[in-house]
Amino acid sequence: MTVTRVPANLITGFLGAGKTTAILSLLAARPAGERWAVLINEFGAARIDVASPGNGANGIVVREVAGGCICCTGQVTMHVTLTRLLRTTRPDRLLIEPGLGHLAGIINFLRDTQMAQALELRATVCIIDPRQYADPGIAAREDYREQVRLADVLVINRRDLATPDELAMTGRAAAGFSPPKLAIVETGRGKLDPALLDVNI
Secondary structure, three states, rough: OOOOEEEEEEEEEOOOOHHHOOOOOHHHOOOOOOOEEEOOOOOOOOOOOOOOOOOOOEEEEEEOOHHHOOOOHHHHHHHHHHHHHHHHOOOOOOEEEEOOOHHHHHHHHHOOOHHHHHHEEEEEEEEEHHHHHHHHHHHHOOOHHHOOOOOOHHEOOOOOOOOOHHHHHHHHHHOOOOOOOOOEEEOOOOOHHHHHHHHHO
């Protein structure tokens, strides 16, 4: 019997870039009748209310990784949490907000033979605030650079708050990556089209 794998997306970005708003936007725009799950890092920025009595209603389930560790060094905890979530929820899509660091290790873990039997990793989406991208102190951080480098889709968020120079600089940098990104979009207030989640299939 063929097992249908669950489409999964990593939603990354530096603290304050707008990941929470982007995730909420994606959830609100998901196809009618689909059940989506969100796995978040307890210590990440995406503070979606997991304790709400409504968690699980309206086709949305949110879970935190026990101990707050979504990272390549916490593979056992990650595997247990993911397996339990998939078995009990049976979602049509899974969004993962991993927090900072270890992104390459997380991607490798999700593509591992065992996890790949249950999950189909699709586009990794990185939310960027142009004001942060223009900040040398943030732009030089290895965890920040890794998120931007490994993303399939770059979302230049909060364009309404950035200066024209910040937007132009971020746009030029995004367009200059090799290999090129599958999609580069500008938006405000985290508004995203769910079609971006599948640009690499």
